[in-house]
Amino acid sequence: MELNDEHYMREALKEAVKAFEADEVPIGAVVVANGRIIARAHNLTERLTDVTAHAEMQAITAAANAVGGKYLTDCTMYVTVEPCIMCGGALGWSQIGRIVYGAGDNRRGYSRLQAAILHPKTEIVSGILREECESLMKTFFEGKRG
Amino acid sequence: MELNDEHYMREALKEAVKAFEADEVPIGAVVVANGRIIARAHNLTERLTDVTAHAEMQAITAAANAVGGKYLTDCTMYVTVEPCIMCGGALGWSQIGRIVYGAGDNRRGYSRLQAAILHPKTEIVSGILREECESLMKTFFEGKRG
Numbered sequence: 001m002e003l004n005d006e007h008y009m010r011e012a013l014k015e016a017v018k019a020f021e022a023d024e025v026p027i028g029a030v031v032v033a034n035g036r037i038i039a040r041a042h043n044l045t046e047r048l049t050d051v052t053a054h055a056e057m058q059a060i061t062a063a064a065n066a067v068g069g070k071y072l073t074d075c076t077m078y079v080t081v082e083p084c085i086m087c088g089g090a091l092g093w094s095q096i097g098r099i100v101y102g103a104g105d106n107r108r109g110y111s112r113l114q115a116a117i118l119h120p121k122t123e124i125v126s127g128i129l130r131e132e133c134e135s136l137m138k139t140f141f142e143g144k145r146g
Numbered sequence: 147m148e149l150n151d152e153h154y155m156r157e158a159l160k161e162a163v164k165a166f167e168a169d170e171v172p173i174g175a176v177v178v179a180n181g182r183i184i185a186r187a188h189n190l191t192e193r194l195t196d197v198t199a200h201a202e203m204q205a206i207t208a209a210a211n212a213v214g215g216k217y218l219t220d221c222t223m224y225v226t227v228e229p230c231i232m233c234g235g236a237l238g239w240s241q242i243g244r245i246v247y248g249a250g251d252n253r254r255g256y257s258r259l260q261a262a263i264l265h266p267k268t269e270i271v272s273g274i275l276r277e278e279c280e281s282l283m284k285t286f287f288e289g290k291r292g
Contacts, residue, residue: 045216046216049210049211049214049215049216050206050207050210050211050216051206051210051216051217051236051239051240052198052203052206052207052236052239057198060196060197060198061196061198064195064196064197065195065196068195069195070191070192070195070196070197071197084235084239085231085232085234085235085238086231086232086233086234086235086236086238086239087232087235088231088232088235089230089231089232089233089234089235090197090198090232092231092232093197093198093230093232094197
């Protein structure tokens with residue numbers, strides 16, 4: 001865990017809160033390169049009526065625009081919840097350098113299959129602000145059941 | 147295999163040829179609902195500088211727009227090459243009713259992991275116009291090596 005991981009995860013959490021407030025599954029992501037946030041996004045599947053509009057997918061597209069290239073080799077993605085298989089696949093194609101996620105996802109997370117979905121050179125960190133990330137998800141789905 | 151599978155796969159192949167002509171990895175897709183093509187797309191990862199711009203991803207987004215909802219339960223996707231893990235994940239989220247693909251992809255195809263990436267209710271058909279679909283890919287990559 002690097003010194004600033006919590007700082008950037010808080011930024012990802014801010015994005016997740018925006019999703020929460022819009023009644024979207026509350027997941028947020030930021031992409032960081034050279035200490036600078038070059039992309040931020042939150043889940044918009046409901047508003048866009050598009051199952052592909054996960055925070056990570058939008059953040060990958062925005063980050064590629066920012067760096068002017070398809071590959072995110074020198075970037076870190078901070079995402080509040082473990083990427084799903086679709087996003088894991090997309091992150092694999094992006095060759096992203098590092099992924100930091102907060103809460104795990106035993107049901108839909110990419111790692112329930114195989115870490116090999118991602119690019120072999122990508123470093124993975126989990127558990128940053130895990131409780132806050134989990135808690136936001138829990139609160140959201142409790143609200144749905146209530 | 148249904149009677150019209152070849153017909154629609156030819157439409158997907160037309161899309162793949164457009165990608166080929168634009169020097170993109172030549173994969174094309176169409177989405178069919180009630181016998182009507184509601185979305186067509188080809189790979190645009192180079193032009194858009196975006197690893198997420200696979201034919202299937204764009205076709206899912208376009209099809210959701212066409213049906214006015216996130217889920218493609220009553221749709222069939224025809225795609226010239228087996229979807230990758232990202233696209234498999236996206237198709238899983240879309241709950242698409244049926245997938246028909248031409249060429250398999252032993253290296254990047256979703257099925258090298260687990261069919262469970264897709265939605266359990268999705269019917270899968272492969273091998274429609276396999277040779278043509280494979281041949282287009284082969285020609286493209288031979289051109290790259292030449």
